[in-house]
Amino acid sequence: MVINVEITKTGSENSLSVIRRFTKAVRETNVLKHIRAVRYQTRRQSKCARKKIALKRIVGRLEFERLFKLGKVAEKSKKHGFKK
Numbered sequence: 001m002v003i004n005v006e007i008t009k010t011g012s013e014n015s016l017s018v019i020r021r022f023t024k025a026v027r028e029t030n031v032l033k034h035i036r037a038v039r040y041q042t043r044r045q046s047k048c049a050r051k052k053i054a055l056k057r058i059v060g061r062l063e064f065e066r067l068f069k070l071g072k073v074a075e076k077s078k079k080h081g082f083k084k
Helices: 015-029 031-037 047-070
Strands: none
Touching (some): 015 031
């Protein structure tokens, strides 16, 4: 969505009134409203990227299990919960 707001200075119009007309035009086109609405939205990951991350997770889990069986890594404690 691209909206151009163009204001031209007419005759003996001062800069303040040009700025005022410009801000009014921007408000009327709802450009700022749209920008603020989509400001923090993130793109969805592509199918390829999701697969890559899933494979990385699986490989990491298998590597941890292998090291745990060899006794080179202590078992991870729960991240959430109370210690007894």
